[in-house]
Amino acid sequence: MTVTVDFETKLTELEKVVLELDGEVKLERALELFDKGMKLSVECETFLKGAEHKVEILKRTTSGISTEPFEAQLLEVAHK
Amino acid sequence: MYSAKSMSPLHPVLSVSQLTAQIRDVLEEVFENVVVVGEISNAKVYSSGHWYFSLKDKDATLPCVCFKASNSNIKFRIEDGLMVIVRGKLNVYPPKGGYQLVANSLEPVGIGEWQLAFQQLKERLTKEGLLDPSKKRPIPMLPRRIGVVTSTAGAALRDILSALERRNKLVNIVIANARVQGEGSAEEVARAIQDLEKIADVDVILVARGGGSIEDLWSFNSEVVARAVSQCRVPVISGVGHETDITICDLAADLRAPTPTAAAELVAKGSAELIERWHYLRKRMLFRVEDRLIRARQKVLRLSPVHGLNRYHDRLKRERMKVLHDRDRMLHAVSNLLSKAQHSWAQNSQQLQALNPQNVLSRGFSILRRSDGHIVRSANEVSDGDILEGILFDGSLKLVVIKKEEGQLPAQSDCVNCARAVEVIPHTVSG
Numbered sequence: 001m002t003v004t005v006d007f008e009t010k011l012t013e014l015e016k017v018v019l020e021l022d023g024e025v026k027l028e029r030a031l032e033l034f035d036k037g038m039k040l041s042v043e044c045e046t047f048l049k050g051a052e053h054k055v056e057i058l059k060r061t062t063s064g065i066s067t068e069p070f071e072a073q074l075l076e077v078a079h080k
Numbered sequence: 081m082y083s084a085k086s087m088s089p090l091h092p093v094l095s096v097s098q099l100t101a102q103i104r105d106v107l108e109e110v111f112e113n114v115v116v117v118g119e120i121s122n123a124k125v126y127s128s129g130h131w132y133f134s135l136k137d138k139d140a141t142l143p144c145v146c147f148k149a150s151n152s153n154i155k156f157r158i159e160d161g162l163m164v165i166v167r168g169k170l171n172v173y174p175p176k177g178g179y180q181l182v183a184n185s186l187e188p189v190g191i192g193e194w195q196l197a198f199q200q201l202k203e204r205l206t207k208e209g210l211l212d213p214s215k216k217r218p219i220p221m222l223p224r225r226i227g228v229v230t231s232t233a234g235a236a237l238r239d240i241l242s243a244l245e246r247r248n249k250l251v252n253i254v255i256a257n258a259r260v261q262g263e264g265s266a267e268e269v270a271r272a273i274q275d276l277e278k279i280a281d282v283d284v285i286l287v288a289r290g291g292g293s294i295e296d297l298w299s300f301n302s303e304v305v306a307r308a309v310s311q312c313r314v315p316v317i318s319g320v321g322h323e324t325d326i327t328i329c330d331l332a333a334d335l336r337a338p339t340p341t342a343a344a345e346l347v348a349k350g351s352a353e354l355i356e357r358w359h360y361l362r363k364r365m366l367f368r369v370e371d372r373l374i375r376a377r378q379k380v381l382r383l384s385p386v387h388g389l390n391r392y393h394d395r396l397k398r399e400r401m402k403v404l405h406d407r408d409r410m411l412h413a414v415s416n417l418l419s420k421a422q423h424s425w426a427q428n429s430q431q432l433q434a435l436n437p438q439n440v441l442s443r444g445f446s447i448l449r450r451s452d453g454h455i456v457r458s459a460n461e462v463s464d465g466d467i468l469e470g471i472l473f474d475g476s477l478k479l480v481v482i483k484k485e486e487g488q489l490p491a492q493s494d495c496v497n498c499a500r501a502v503e504v505i506p507h508t509v510s511g
Binding site: 007008011014015017018021022025027030031033034037038041044045048051052053054055056057058060065066067070 | 221222232241244245249250251252253254255256257272275276278279280354355357358361362364365368369372373376
C-alpha cells in the first residue's frame with residue numbers, strides 16, 4: 001500500500017514542479033526544476049511499468065485458505 | 081352422542097375428556113381449512129423455532145401457532161400490530177381446554193411478503209446503527225489489491241474483469257467464489273467476505289452479482305450478509321442486481337454501485353486518473369522547459385554582435401530605400417514642372433503665333449514706316465512728299481506720299497500703289 005502512496009506523493013511533487021514552471025522562472029531555476037521533474041517522472045513511469053495486473057482466486061483446502069492464479073480465459077469458455 | 085334433541089333423564093354423564101373429544105371432533109372437522117385475517121398480538125418466537133401469537137379484531141381473539149416446519153419459509157417476522165392473512169386448521173388442545181389455529185401459511189396484508197421482510201430487517205439494522213451514513217468509509221483512491229465476492233459461474237465476474245482490464249493495469253484482483261442465490265448462498269457470501277478480509281490483504285472488497293428477481297437477490301437481503309459487510313474492516317462496494325434493485329447489502333456497504341461494471345470502474349477510477357494526470361504533467365513540464373529555453377535562446381541572439389550587425393544592415397537598407405524614394409519623388413516633381421512649363425510655352429507660343437504681324441501682312445495689310453523708324457498710324461503723322469517704307473509680307477517698298485487725304489478708308493477698287501491705312505485691330509494687340 002505504501003508504494004502506491006509513494007506514487008501519489010511523487011505525482012503531487014511533480015505537480016508543484018510544473019506549477020512553478022508555469023510562472024516566470026529564471027533559466028537556472030527552470031533547468032533545476034526540469035531535472036527534478038524528470039527524475040520524478042521517470043520514477044513514476046518505472047512504477048507504472050512494473051505494476052502487474054494479477055488476477056487470483058481464493059482456494060479453501062484442508063490446510064486453510066490460499067490464493068492461486070486465476071485463468072480468466074476459463075471464464076469465457078464456461079460461458080460459451 | 082350427546083345431543084340437545086335427544087335429552088333424556090337416563091342419558092349418561094360424560095367425562096371432561098369425552099366431552100372435549102367430541103368438541104374436538106366437531107371443530108377440527110368443520111374448520112379443517114380456514115382462511116382468516118386479523119391483527120397479530122402477543123407474538124412470541126420460541127427458541128424451538130415455533131411461533132405463537134394471537135389474531136384479533138375489535139371483538140374477538142384467536143390463539144394461533146405456526147410451527148417451525150411451516151414458518152421456516154416465511155421471510156418476514158411476526159410482530160405485534162401486523163395485519164396478516166392466516167391459512168390453517170383449527171386445533172383443540174384438550175389439556176388446556178382451548179382451541180387454536182394451526183397456521184401453515186401467513187401472508188401480510190397490503191404489502192408483499194418480501195417487501196415486509198426487507199423493511200423489517202432494514203429497520204432492525206438501522207436501529208442498531210449498522211446502516212448509518214456516518215459509518216461509511218471512504219473508498220481508497222489507489223487500491224493495490226481488490227477483493228471480489230461473486231460467483232465464478234456468473235456474468236458479473238466477467239464484466240468486472242474486463243472493466244478493470246480496460247481502464248487500469250495497476251490493480252491486482254483476488255476472487256472469492258460464492259454462490260449468489262439459493263439455499264446457503266447468504267452464508268457463502270458472508271464467509272467469502274470474511275476470508276478476503278482475513279488473508280488476502282485487499283484494500284477494498286467488491287460484492288457483485290447480476291440482475292434477477294427479488295427472490296434471486298434474496299441472499300443479499302439477509303441478516304448474515306448485512307452483518308458481514310458491516311463488520312468488515314475493509315471498505316466494501318456493493319454492486320448487486322440492476323440499477324433499480326436496492327438490497328440490504330447495498331445499504332450496509334460503504335458505497336453502492338448500480339451494476340457490477342460500474343463498481344469496477346469506480347474502484348479503478350482513482351488509479352486511471354492518476355495515470356492520466358502523470359501523462360499530462362510530464363507533457364506540460366517538457367513543454368514549459370522547452371519554451372523557456374527557446375525564449376532564453378532568442379534573448380541571447382538579440383544581444384549578440386551578429387544580431388547587432390544584422391540590425392545595422394537592416395537600417396542601412398531602410399535608409400537607402402528612403403533616399404531612392406525621395407529621388408523618385410524629386411524626379412517626378414521636376415518632370416511635372418517641366419511638363420507644365422512646356423505646356424505653358426506651347427500655349428504662349430501659339431498665342432504669339434496668332435499675334436504674328438506676318439499673319440496680318442499676308443492677308444494684304446502693310447506697315448508704313450517713316451524714315452525715323454516710327455510706324456505710321458495716323459494721317460497726321462505724314463505730310464505730302466514724305467518718304468515712307470512700306471513693309472509687305474514678302475518684301476518692302478520705298479514710297480513717296482503724293483497726296484494725303486484724311487477721313488475714312490477709301491473704296492476697295494482704288495489704288496494699285498496706294499498704301500492702305502494700317503487697320504488697328506484692337507483685340508489682337510491687346511490680346
